[in-house]
Amino acid sequence: MRDMSDPFALPDRRFSELFGLNKDLVTYLFNNLVPHLEQEQRQTRVPRETRILIALRFFATGNYQRGVGEEFILSSSQQVVSRCIEEVAQCVSNHLEPLWVKFPTGNETRNQVKASFMEKADFPDITDCIDCTHIAVLAPSEEEHNYVNRKGFHSNNVQIICDSDLQITNINPRYPGSTNDAFIWRPSQVRRLLKSEYDRGERSNWLLGDSGYPLEPWLMTLHENPDPEIPEGRYNRSHKITRSIIERCNNRLKQVFRCLLGERKLRYNPQKVGHIVIACAVHHNLCIPAGVEFEIEPLADNVNVIHFCRYCGCAMKPAYFTG
Structure with missing residues (x-):
């Protein structure tokens, strides 16, 4: 016994x-x-x-x-x-966050990430993907209206940036749900870093974001409804395949650390919710290099994204999950 x-x-x-x-x-x-x-x-x-x-x-x-x-x-x-x-x-x-959630800055580290993105998605010079995800919370006692998101429930809007291995390289959970993605991105430290590098002449580092973000010299977004056979349409297709990595990252984070999933709202004030989200992100990053694997089930919302083979990294048939 x-x-x-x-x-x-x-x-x-x-x-x-x-x-x-x-x-x-x-x-x-x-x-x-x-x-x-x-x-x-x-x-x-x-x-x-x-x-x-x-x-x-x-x-x-x-x-x-x-x-x-x-x-x-x-x-x-x-x-x-x-x-x-x-x-x-x-x-x-x-x-632990300063040790385990770090945006790549050195050329050697970035070149490794670029090579990994190129191998898995055939998209050159990409260092990270960016997206926001909503973490459901109980209606706070102060400024309650600011936490009602576009889907009608109270949440924190959390900005996540990840690399090709699903490692979270930057996370910001401190904005209410009504805040749009572009507003969170505009004053972020990562944007200031990329802008300063661009001003110094660096032209080969890009993030991928969806249409909720502005097009910038260091942030690539989608073209609006192009013909799929012209270059813009082929670019959109490659963009979606590559950016699906951030969807997988969000999905894995919420499925393994189910306090973030929304089945039960986090019943804490927004500051405490921010600490919980960061703690889960750190634990998520701990699991990846250690090879900890879990059975990840699809989430409720059906979002058609590209699934990558866990062994060779090639694109497979669409899987349905959401960030």
Whole structure:
């Protein structure tokens, strides 16, 4: 009989399903987050490792706090779960985001990303893809009207930039749902970086974005309704195939860390939601180089995008999912 109080005694696959990360990655989080978490001042205080596991369990399921705490491997009250989520999310945002969410700046790194995009989608000189996705939230008590998005529900509009391997290289979750994508992009650090490089004479680095973004010398968007047989139509086709990578990234992020999926709204203030989104993005990036794989199911909305073979990177038949 295994020790029912020790989550690490669970089988590896079951452990990953419960917490969204494998045992090695959770051990990495213990080593890097425990020194920054508040120490136990009394004997009954929940250990710091357990606080991390509680937060991970919530990120992976999006369940109600009471339900997370009542699981036999965690056994904590709703109030404790709430504090753990806030503490761990903020700690990850402050200490691990700078290490794991980094926009490529060096020529060597960018050339590797460009080669990967070229290999997978046959589109030259692309460094990243950009898109925004809505994270459903409970109506906030302040400026509630600003959080109603174009689809009619309350949300944070989160800007995500990713590379060809689905690694998130930049994320901004701090805007309300009514904010359009172009408004979030305009003052962003990545745009300022690309603009400064362009002003210095750099002409071979581009992002791909959809029609919600403005056409700029460093950001390529779609032509409007071109004939599919002319160069503009062929460009649109290649653009959509390549930019579908960001759709896959959004899909994987929400399916693995289901607190972002919208099945249950995040019932927190917008600032806390931002920390949770960043924490999930960091964990998403941890999983990719570690080779952690999950069964990703299609989301509810049917959006026709191109699916890439996981072994060779070639385009396959359309799959249906959304970011």
